[in-house]
Amino acid sequence: MHPKERTKDGEEGLGAVPPARRIVLATFGSLGDLHPFIALAKELQARGHIPIIATSEFHRERIERQGIAFFPVRPDLLDIEAKPEFFRDLMDRKKGSEVVIRQVFMPSLRASYDDLREAVRGADLLVSHVVAFAGPLVAEATGIPWVSAVLSPISLLSNHDPSVPPQVPWFRHFRRLGPRFHGPLHSFARRAVRKWTEPVQQLRSELGLRPVADPLFEGGNSPTCMLVLFSRVIGEPQPDWPPQAVQTGFAFFDDVHATGMTAELKQFLSAGPPPIVFTLGSSAVMDAGTFYERSRAAAEQLDRRAIFLIGIDPRNRLREPLPKSMLALEYAPHSELFPRASAIVHQGGVGTTAQALRAGRPMLVVPWGHDQLDNAYRVCRLGVARTLARDKYTVRRAATALRHLLDEPTHITRASEVGRLVRAENGAASACLAIERALAVS
Structure with a gap:
């Protein structure tokens, strides 16, 4: 000025x-x-x-x-x-x-x-x-x-x-x-x-x-x-x-006043250990393919609670009724949900990546295209994430990658450290x- x-x-x-x-x-x-x-x-x-x-x-x-x-x-x-x-x-x-x-x-x-x-x-x-x-x-x-x-x-x-x-x-x-x-x-x-x-x-x-x-x-x-x-x-x-x-x-923004966590989501989060959150942002979610079905199977294999943010596309609705340990929603504000997750599985868009980094939680990145592969590489380089190519995202590989993220303290500790740095900005x-x-x- x-x-x-x-x-x-x-x-x-x-x-x-x-x-x-x-x-x-x-x-x-x-x-x-x-x-x-x-x-x-x-x-x-x-x-x-x-x-x-x-x-x-x-x-x-x-x-x-x-x-x-x-x-x-x-x-x-x-x-x-x-x-x-x-x-x-x-x-x-x-x-x-x-x-x-x-x-x-x-x-x-x-x-x-x-x-x-x-x-x-x-x-x-x-x-x-x-x-x-x-x-x-x-x-x-x-x-x-x-x-x-x-x-x-x-x-x-x-x-x-x-x-x-x-x-x-x-x-x-x-x-x-x-x-x-x-x-x-x-x-x-x-x-x-x-x-x-x-x-x-x-x-x-x-x-x-x-x-x-x-x-x-x-x-x-x-x-x-x-x-x-x-x-x-x-x-x-x-x-x-x-x-x-x-x-x-x-530069962070999340419309929590209009689309904050629902009573159903708050109750779910309070009812057990932190879940794995599976999301594809607001673009890749329109071309999800088998991502959510495979994610559900991976969470079941790990015996972990899970939340699926499936968007508005009816093709993403999970076919079988979910057990009480799982919840599917169209959307939830990342700034409120991610800090309460055990791990975050996402597509690598810069907005979703930024929110996951700020939350201080380890992540598995499954890139679709554009800048997402590069963002995936960078968070892996940081020591806070693993990545799987979209065509390699099988139930077995997803479960194995998540097991490493959740069972090895290195990723969890590093993600927490990076989260503090991002929140200070x-x-x-x-x-x-x-x-x-x-x-x-x-």
Whole structure:
């Protein structure tokens, strides 16, 4: 903030309260993509600002329930929700990321640009998620000050701390070969995916903007401030991160007031030892396949209590009645449930991973696609988790992995240590300080 800002008493001085600013937060995707932006919005409100979340109509009710202003921006994810079969392609390990970009975001890029340009009318700052592809275009075309944000390490494509691409999980064996090896590989990867974002270059040309080398990576980074909204425990700052990167830690939000733990869940948790929690987040749950049936069998083999968060897809309902030691629910707030679990089995989305890390519980990660394989590798590297490929998730393998997690004190102790580190961070507050600094120099 500017050193000479007016204080509450109307006098200029150091450390003054910044004036209220209108700040548009643009994001797209699952709850793991939305919740950090809700966390930022609530913190900005607490600091006296006026946040507006610009995203799909699909998320309107969740946002407005928090007393946060909403502005609809296409694409409308309601269209995807109506086609559950499409999630199989969206979550495919090899082609899922390409499908998301080329079949969801690129066809509506011009509409997204028009909507977001209207959303920032009269605003003081734009904050955009890396997949809000219209964000950089709107910032350049309008001149509005702009802050970008990334949620997981794979978005930074570091040569010093290389990520594990979903298409080639065996790549983790080559991570230690160093920047001389990974630099050329990352250059090749950037060229390979450049065709996915060709519509961005075409729209830039129509708008009279200069082309960018890489709309998916560097081209999506603000030149003045980039928020790195994940904890140092899964990714330390690297020499090849952009100099404007500000690592804040995770920005947590869970809608506990509207979707808190039910009386049934509270009673279940109080009736016995901590259960294993099985969940697939808010995207992979739409393509669960046999995950829940195999999870139930694994829990039975271990003679452990279990909770299954199965979502709204009727295909995920467990076929046989559950014993009293098990409970299936559509959803429960992770921030309340995870700390009361013995272990957490999940898909590796960054939002679910962050909540499991904060809870301080060991985890078994079964990645579907996108950043999930890389997140799985990173929590395994931390010593708090094990991982199984989706096609290797059998009853026997799941039970064996969980037995190691639950019976060996090393994972439990380490998970508790990491949980304390994550809980000591305040990602939303740190991010809002960076946002206010960006406003002060704009």
